[in-house]
Amino acid sequence: MKGVKKLRVAIIGAGVSGLACAHELERHGVKPDIYEQRPRSGDLVEHVGVLLQVMNRPVKDQIEEIKESCHISIKPLNLVNKVTMYAPRASGSICGKLGYLIKRGQGVDAVENQLFSLVKTPVRYNFRADCAALARKYDYVIVASGTYDITKILGCWEDVYKTWLMGATVLGSFETDEIKMWLNTEYAKSGYAYLTPFNHESASLILVVSNANRKNIVDYWKKFWQIENFTFKISSLWDWEHVSGFVYPHQVGNILFAGNAGGFMEPVLGFALFDAIRSGVYAARSIVEGGKYEDYLARLKENIWASIKLRKVLNRFTNKDYDHLIAILTAPGIKQFVYNTNLDIIKHLAGIL
Template sequence: MRVAIIGAGISGLACAHELERHGIMPDIFEQQRRVGDPFNHVAVVLQILHRPVKDQLKDLRENYHISLRPASVLKKITMHTPKVTGSVYGNLGYLLLRGQSENAVTSQLLKQVKSPVYYNTRGDYEKLAREYDYVVVATGGSEITSILGCWEDVSLNWVMGSTVLGSFDPNAMMMWLNTEYAGNSYAYLTPFNRKSASLVLVASNANREEIGYYWKKFWEVEGFDYKVVSLWDLEHNSGFVYPHQVGNILFVGNSGGFLESFLGFALYSGIVSGVLAARSIARGWDYESCLGQLVANSKYSITLRRLLNRMTNKDFDHLVALLTTPGIKQLVYNTNLDFIKTSAVVLDFVERVKTLWPGKTVTGREKWKREI
């Protein structure tokens, strides 16, 4: 069987690895001259996002045969809003290197793959769909999915990030929620080590012209005195995808809508979607049916994103005060309660009850949004 994978990122390489386990050697097309983001940063895998899975790296190893070495274990998250600062502690997830270094996630994945990667080669999905039995779209973007009519935008963001020098706890991350510079998204700091860290601002509904202004505001409001050693920016959008397969073309990773809309994370679900696409190709399974849990999680995160989109700074203050209240923080962060699903289900219920209130009319679009 001949399979082409467009994109040697996280989901494309995970897909190739699983195909190889089934005796299929795909051809991988990568437009860059090497794998990995062209800048270094530190990604987080947050335990709270993927429950009931307790340890995502263990789950990837045991159920998807992908081994990843983290840079460190995440033991502390400090959240800042304009008026509240609170921390949570425990086994909260992992920090992983991104970029092109030897220990970056994509480099680690590439070492586990034997299939040929054709670098400096843009994959033309129409041509490949004619030449191969299957084409897996793993481009990290929505272009092909949109052309094929399967993509609906959910959250549009512009991101600016930097490597900064200072003094950091390698097991701790910081987050900031403040509409003054992040809109309804957020900013975060994740350490490479004790001396350097990634500082990233995700600004909702911003564009390239505006992001510099928000970045300046972020530094002014928070009063950082870190030394900046590199700076980058990019567009970062999430969307809802349906269906996930058109003819012999399958969508995985960000292209498959697996960048969750709540916080914009995709490492774990991107890898899982790549493996599931490979299994459905190799075993003749229906891809859409394999995706049940991942798609359900995407829907929950869209519900929570809709809530965040309506929040003010005052709401953020209340939220962080609540999440870091003794008792509640243990329940949310130190048990295996499926917080994302539970909150989404409760919110959805509240929304539905509101629509039953006399005088409240529901537009067709609101109804559709509620259903996705």
């Protein structure tokens, strides 16, 4: 095997997993070529992402854990100290140190730009990479494209949870450390909706509808606003397809899949940010250390399996079930058990439900 520093590595996508991978390769003296189809890094839409501690047990603090294990420091927008949940006939709140809010988009404080500032290699923008051509030219290709396109062509992708998102930046009055979540089959089917604040005056409001498409998402969005009686002003509006998939294997020849392209978007609430970072870093490590990529991914794959099982149960939920779920999750004794311990609730919830 040639010296690690001489390895030729191409990364498709300068998003979260691609930049995390580039940072780890650089730490080991490898200078990758990074290809990005857009004119710059960062999600096209500005929004506020969430990291909930309950989704990543037994990790207590994801920001600390990523700093220690991946050598990447992320500055959050805010803490999440309160989650309020609404079903048609039940609602309730949970308080505590529940997680973080993370800025996404093109701004300097967006997580993509925070990662970008850690990477020394210049990104080749406006370049739509062809995976097969790169695989012939380079020792390794990391597919960090954020979608299933390339993974599907190589026969490694199976759809798990297909959703269409409609989102907006809304203006009103918000608590900066509170997120809100709605569960209602009338407008979200087996999806959900959530509100995350940028600051006291503006927030992202996102509706996630299962098995919807660009044609009917507007009708669900209208229904959502009518039923929940919102009076916010909208400053920008967008829609987006979001698909979680099961991926195997995660490496085909010299091509490795990371982030969403590697199936690392959990299908319960669509969280993917920190597993995108982790999988990008593990792809780099498996290349420079010569280990099997699948072995590095063991814990991430276990978590995804637990989420897939839970998603299958949630897909059968009616509004009555959501009422019960919220009543149970916010009942005083259960609240203490679920949120103030470090129990891996996601692993066990499918069985309990």
